Amino acid sequence: MASGKLLYAQSGGVTAVINTSAAAVIDTARRHKVKVYAARNGIIGALREDLIDTSRESASAIRALAHTPGGAFGSCRFKLKSLDADRAHYERLIDVLRAHDIRYLLYNGGNDSADTSLKIAQVSRELGYELACIGVPKTVDNDLAVTDCCPGFGSVAKYTAVSVLEASLDVASMAQSSTKVFVMEVMGRHAGWIAAAAGLAQRHPDDAPHVILFPERPFDQADFLARVKATVARVGWCTVVVSEGVKHPDGRFLAEAGSRDSFGHAQLGGAGATIAEMVKRELKLKVHWALPDYLQRSARHIASKTDHEHAWAVGARAVELALDGHVGRMPVIKRLSDAPYRWKIEVADLTKVANREKMLPKSYLTRDGYGITAACRRYLEPLIRGEAPPPFAGDGLPTYVTLKNAAVARKLPDYAI
Amino acid sequence: MASGKLLYAQSGGVTAVINTSAAAVIDTARRHKVKVYAARNGIIGALREDLIDTSRESASAIRALAHTPGGAFGSCRFKLKSLDADRAHYERLIDVLRAHDIRYLLYNGGNDSADTSLKIAQVSRELGYELACIGVPKTVDNDLAVTDCCPGFGSVAKYTAVSVLEASLDVASMAQSSTKVFVMEVMGRHAGWIAAAAGLAQRHPDDAPHVILFPERPFDQADFLARVKATVARVGWCTVVVSEGVKHPDGRFLAEAGSRDSFGHAQLGGAGATIAEMVKRELKLKVHWALPDYLQRSARHIASKTDHEHAWAVGARAVELALDGHVGRMPVIKRLSDAPYRWKIEVADLTKVANREKMLPKSYLTRDGYGITAACRRYLEPLIRGEAPPPFAGDGLPTYVTLKNAAVARKLPDYAI
Numbered sequence: 001m002a003s004g005k006l007l008y009a010q011s012g013g014v015t016a017v018i019n020t021s022a023a024a025v026i027d028t029a030r031r032h033k034v035k036v037y038a039a040r041n042g043i044i045g046a047l048r049e050d051l052i053d054t055s056r057e058s059a060s061a062i063r064a065l066a067h068t069p070g071g072a073f074g075s076c077r078f079k080l081k082s083l084d085a086d087r088a089h090y091e092r093l094i095d096v097l098r099a100h101d102i103r104y105l106l107y108n109g110g111n112d113s114a115d116t117s118l119k120i121a122q123v124s125r126e127l128g129y130e131l132a133c134i135g136v137p138k139t140v141d142n143d144l145a146v147t148d149c150c151p152g153f154g155s156v157a158k159y160t161a162v163s164v165l166e167a168s169l170d171v172a173s174m175a176q177s178s179t180k181v182f183v184m185e186v187m188g189r190h191a192g193w194i195a196a197a198a199g200l201a202q203r204h205p206d207d208a209p210h211v212i213l214f215p216e217r218p219f220d221q222a223d224f225l226a227r228v229k230a231t232v233a234r235v236g237w238c239t240v241v242v243s244e245g246v247k248h249p250d251g252r253f254l255a256e257a258g259s260r261d262s263f264g265h266a267q268l269g270g271a272g273a274t275i276a277e278m279v280k281r282e283l284k285l286k287v288h289w290a291l292p293d294y295l296q297r298s299a300r301h302i303a304s305k306t307d308h309e310h311a312w313a314v315g316a317r318a319v320e321l322a323l324d325g326h327v328g329r330m331p332v333i334k335r336l337s338d339a340p341y342r343w344k345i346e347v348a349d350l351t352k353v354a355n356r357e358k359m360l361p362k363s364y365l366t367r368d369g370y371g372i373t374a375a376c377r378r379y380l381e382p383l384i385r386g387e388a389p390p391p392f393a394g395d396g397l398p399t400y401v402t403l404k405n406a407a408v409a410r411k412l413p414d415y416a417i
Numbered sequence: 418m419a420s421g422k423l424l425y426a427q428s429g430g431v432t433a434v435i436n437t438s439a440a441a442v443i444d445t446a447r448r449h450k451v452k453v454y455a456a457r458n459g460i461i462g463a464l465r466e467d468l469i470d471t472s473r474e475s476a477s478a479i480r481a482l483a484h485t486p487g488g489a490f491g492s493c494r495f496k497l498k499s500l501d502a503d504r505a506h507y508e509r510l511i512d513v514l515r516a517h518d519i520r521y522l523l524y525n526g527g528n529d530s531a532d533t534s535l536k537i538a539q540v541s542r543e544l545g546y547e548l549a550c551i552g553v554p555k556t557v558d559n560d561l562a563v564t565d566c567c568p569g570f571g572s573v574a575k576y577t578a579v580s581v582l583e584a585s586l587d588v589a590s591m592a593q594s595s596t597k598v599f600v601m602e603v604m605g606r607h608a609g610w611i612a613a614a615a616g617l618a619q620r621h622p623d624d625a626p627h628v629i630l631f632p633e634r635p636f637d638q639a640d641f642l643a644r645v646k647a648t649v650a651r652v653g654w655c656t657v658v659v660s661e662g663v664k665h666p667d668g669r670f671l672a673e674a675g676s677r678d679s680f681g682h683a684q685l686g687g688a689g690a691t692i693a694e695m696v697k698r699e700l701k702l703k704v705h706w707a708l709p710d711y712l713q714r715s716a717r718h719i720a721s722k723t724d725h726e727h728a729w730a731v732g733a734r735a736v737e738l739a740l741d742g743h744v745g746r747m748p749v750i751k752r753l754s755d756a757p758y759r760w761k762i763e764v765a766d767l768t769k770v771a772n773r774e775k776m777l778p779k780s781y782l783t784r785d786g787y788g789i790t791a792a793c794r795r796y797l798e799p800l801i802r803g804e805a806p807p808p809f810a811g812d813g814l815p816t817y818v819t820l821k822n823a824a825v826a827r828k829l830p831d832y833a834i
Contacts, residue, residue, distance in 0.1 A: 014591065041594070069586050075591055166486050174491075289710060297587065381813065385812070395798055396801035
C-alpha cells in the first residue's frame, strides 16, 4: 500500500456519538502520521472536491470533538445508485481521491453507506487506483447486520429510557386530577429498536411504559384502547411509547391517518399525534404527548458510556484496518457476554453488511406485542450502561466544539451533482 | 405556638426539583424533631384526610428524594375558590389539621397556591386554630411575583437551552441535503420565560435559535416567514423556538388554528405543529419539529445546580419560618449580584405574591421581538449554571426513589369533594 492521505466522510442521519468515531479516526491517524481530510457534507463534498483539512484543528479541538453531537463536517442524505446508473459519480470520486493522493477512505454510515463503500472499492480496482475503503458503523436505528449493535443506538436508547422514566414520574404525580395518558413518539420507521429501549424504564410490573407500539406489530385499535383503559383503571395512569413506523394491518403508516388543517392541507405530525388524538376521542381521557424528534439522537449530554466507547473503538480500528491495506471491510462490535458485559471489535466483510436490515427478533417482544422480554432486556441493558457527560462551561451549557473546517485548495474543475 | 405536626402539600404542575424542596422540608423538620405528614395528591388529599406519614421513610430515601423528579406525594390541579364559595372546604381542612394536631402547613406551589395559603390562614384565625401557614415557591413558568426566580424554572431552562443547542448541531450537519428548518415548542402559556431560556444556546450571532416566538408578542406571519427565509439563505438552516402561548394579533392562540383530522375532530397539537406546517406550506422547505412536553419539566438528569440549591433553600427556610410562628409568608430568592452570581433567601408576605404574574420585561426582548437582550441573558444565565446529576444505577438509569407513602390512620368521617 502506497502512503497517502485518509479521507473521512459522514453519511446519513447523525448521532450523539458519530463525532466520537471521527475524533478516534483523526487521533489514530495522527499517531500514525497520516494526514486526514474530511468530506464536507459527506459524499456530496467528496464529489464536489469540497474537502476539509483536519490537520488545521488543534489536539484540544479533536478531544472536544469526541463529546460533541451532530456531524462536525456535515453529513448528507445522498444515495449513489448502481455502478451503471451513476458511473460518472464513482469515477469522479476516484479522480478527486487521486488528485489529493488519498489512499484511505473511511465512510461512517449505515446500510446504504456500506453498499456505497463496496462500489467505490470496486471502481477503484477497475481503474487501477489503489484504495483502502473501510466502513465505520453508525446509526441510531440499530438495524445494521453483523455487528451486535450500532454506535449511536446506545445513546438514543439511554435518552429514551431516561425520558420515559422521568416524564412518567411527572404523569404519576398529577394523574389524580390531570393527565391520565402520556404518549411519546420515538424514531424507528422499520425496526422497533428505539421503542424497545423505552422498555428498559420498566423495572417493575406496572412501571411505565405500559404499552409499546412496535413497527413489527400491526396496530389493533380495539385491543390497544382496551389495554390503555385497563391500565388507567389499574394503575391510575398510562404511558404509551409509539414508534413512528407503526402500521395499520393493511400496511399504511398510522401517521398517514389523513389529518388535515382547516385549509385542507395535510398535517405534519405522525404516530404520536394520531395515538394521542385517538385515546382522547375514544376513551375521553386527558392526554399529553411528546415528540422528541432530533432531541433524541443529538442528546450527547445523556450519552451512554458503552456507546461512546464503541464509537471510539470502531473509528480507531477502521484506521488500523485501512493502514493495513484492508478493502471492503468494517469493524463491528462482537458481544462476548451479557453479564458481565464484555465485547471486542471484529472485522466484517462489507458484503455481509450492505443493504441488509436487522429487525427486532420475535423473541424480544412479549406475546401480547406491547412490551419487551427478559431476553430483549439482557441484550439492551449493557448498551445504555454508564454515563459519559460532556464537560460544561461556566455558562451552564456543554462545551461543544465548532471546528475551523478549513477548505483544502481545489485541484480539479467544478463538478455538478 | 403549640408544638405539633407539619403538613407538606404539593400543588399544580410538578417540576424537576419540587421533590428537592420536599426533601429539604423533611430533613429540616427532622432536625427540629417535628413530624412531617404529606398530603396525598396535594390539597385533595388534605381534604379527604388522605395523609402520608413521612417518618416511615428512611434517611437514604429522603436523600434520594432530593434528586427525584415529579411529585413524590402526588400533586393536583384543584383550585379552592373564594371563602364564600368554598367555605365548607376550608373548614374541613381545619378539621383535618386539628384532628391530627397539625400546626404547620407548607404549601409548595405557584400563584394559586399562595392565594390558597392566605385563605387557609384566614380561616384558621377565624376558627381560633393556631396554624403557621407558609408558602414554598415552585413553578417552571417563572411567573411568581416578588421572588427573583422560581425553583423549577432553572432546570427547565437548562434542559431547553441544552436541547436547542444539541438538536441544532444535528440540523446544521444535515441541512445541505435534508431538514432546513427545525421547530421546537416549549411550555409557557402566558409568559415567555422558557422560550427566552432557549436563547441562552445562542453564544454567537447566527447560532441557534434564530427565531424565538414569545407569547408577549403578537404573531406576524409575513414577518416571521421572511425572517426564516432570510436565515436559511444566510446560515443554511434555521431553528425556531415557539412558546405554546403564542397568539395571533386578534388574541387567538396559534394553537387554535383549527386543525381537524379526517373525521372533522379537532386535532391535538399546538403552536409547534402549526408553525412547522406553515413553514413547510409557505416556504416549501423541509421541516422537522419537536414537542418535549413533560420531558422538559421532568428532566432531572440535566437539572441546574443553581435551581437545585434554590429548591433546597426555600424548603429548609419554610420549615424554619413555620417553627418560628410566621403566618402567610413565603421564602423567596433575592439576587444580590449577577456576576458573580450571589443570592440569599428573604421572606415575603403572601399577599404580595398571590394571584400576580411576573411577565417577561420588555427590555428582555430584542426590538424585532425574535430574540433576547444582553439584560435577559444576564438574568437567565446564572439560573442554568452548574450540574447536579442524579446518581445512576448499574442498569444505566438514574436511581429515582419511590417512597412507601404509608397512609396515616383516618380519624374523621369521609368527605366528598
